[in-house]
Amino acid sequence: MTPSAPELAVKSSHIPRRPKITPPKPRKDISTPTIALGEIPNLQILNEKGEISDPSHEPKLEAAELLRIYRAMVLTRKLDTRMLTMQRQGEMGTFAPGMGQEATQIGQIYPLTKKDWFAPSYRSFGAQLWRGWTIEGLMLLWAGFFEGFEVPEGVNDLPFSIVVGSHVPLAGGIAIGIKQRRDDAVVVTNFGDGAISQGAVNEAFNFAAVYKAPVVFVCENNGYAISMPTDKQVATPDLARRGPGFGVPAIRVDGNDVLAMIVATTEAVQMARAGDGPSLIEAVTYRMSLHTTADDPKVYRRDEEVEQWQAKCPIARFEKYLMNKGLLDPQAIGRLGDECEQEVLEARTRFRERAKAKPREVFDMMYEELPPELEQQKREYLAKLDRKGVQ
């Protein structure tokens, strides 16, 4: 028997009629100027088929450099995939996969030197590896071991923070410090499309512009802030135009084209180093995987959409370019893939050796010196561990 429908539906007669809106007539006594939004330049060098679509901007990189870039993207993908397996097997905590964003990641970091600074968001495996973070360090971190956060020696990076966009003002602060010291370092900071709505990010744009601070803002527009598509996040057709409003020059780049990312970031870094202030790069890319491992994207996006973006895969695209140049063939691709996989697996072994919780160290790094009250709390805590036989 079909149950009768509950009387929840609002009867049409209860819906107030919307009054018809008559558009106001333009005033004749006041002549208004045209209010308009500015245009933002676009950059793509390598199209989806791996062909050069903008020869004037093709970078003249040596073969070894091109292969180094390719390898970094493959390694990033291998780590991402392995981490997902480890998470599903219970060996990894919740983490934010970056599959599909490899070109954005490697391109934005490529022009930096060791003395430069990088303030990443949490979805930054590729860039972090390029900067010198170890694979096992990143595994430790996402598996819930504090020592994974240890910034490697000689790497001028911030450890990422989890609150979206909250690290971006710090990048501006580092850049203000650099400027004050007449240093010629620059800062690159990245964040997602969701972060563009955060006050902290907009405040950071303004600060950087006012002080002409040497910082490059990279907005990785990967289409979604968890479930929220970018076109619902903002009312503008792109995110790059946030920049000019603050006096920050901006460009919109095909984020799945590593050459375009390298070229745009190189220019932005040069501007910053020359004292010409900050800039904003919107990297248009796609989160091919999950927001985090706790996410189910099927709830909010269609498979066809994902398939369309798979065809735009940044690695496949660059691979075709390198094959056309005669720098790669299928065997080399296979060999390089295996090598990267092996590198990840070896790091996993090192991770497993180090993956031991150190509950006796939780009071460390709180202060330069523990105040007496905290010393007391630490003694109580350690006594509890002793009673429970926890080492």
Place this chain on the structure above:
Amino acid sequence: MPKMNMVEALNLALDQNLANDDRVCVLGEDVAVDGGVFRVTKGLLEKYGEDRVIDTPLAEGAIIGAAVGMAVYGLRPVAEIQFSGFTLQAFDQIEQNMARLRHRSHGRYPISMVMRAPYGGGIRAVEHHSESREAYWAHTPGLKVVIPSGPRSARDLLHAAIDDSDPVIFYEPKALYRAFREDVPDQPQKIAIGKAQIARQGTDITLIAYGAMMRPALEAAQDLKDLHSIEAEVIDLLSISPMDTQTLVDSVSKTGRCVVVHEGPRCCGIAAEIIARINEHAFEHLLAPIKRVTGHDIHFPYFQCEQHYLPDADTIIEAANETLQYE
């Protein structure tokens, strides 16, 4: 020895630190050309230039975020938030970055910075200009919180705060900015953050206060002696976090009676923490329940009523008497 008010003493501390350490810089709204709305940073721009005395756009979150970034880079920024009511705009940066970055970076980036802000009532100000929210910061791991009670302690504490390797919230009782003058020596007295001071010795009861509440506490102690021959010991807390538990416990162990005074709301206020610690460490010495004289758990009244809201000497004396008469 020159007599200075608190504004001049703070200015001296900033001046000397800017002169002695080129990593020190000052940033905030109206701090450079204007010299700060309370004139604490007056004249510093002319001496140290706009690279080190920095007027910022009006965005408290970015002021603290930028200061944290500067500290990461190796500078020692002293950020001014114009009124403590506006520190809430920066709450996220304080909690996320200022308090946590040493820890998050596994010790790589200690955040040696100071956030100065005027706090407290008593200057007939508009909404959000009179609050005492030091308990928020005392509740936040990773921070230190200090509050001076006069020109001299302001100068010495600010030196200590700038010297400290950890982030310090430096709350200035704005009612005291120009309230009185004290001798301020040329060179600061070295004091450690985390130490309270016994402002007046006594044997019968302990009065614990800090900031602008030190004056009514000391006035109450004098009246208790003059009118009732009661010898009250008065402790100036100075450091809210870490708190000098030992000095508090020693005093109450001696007197057996205690009144704690602060302007901020009572619920989960600093007095609650002080009383808990005394209970933990000196319970057997107590002769009476500890009383609190504090602000109420209401929004700070508009200024025509603020004199009734703020604790005063009379209220402290009444609380002391109740404590003394308890059997």
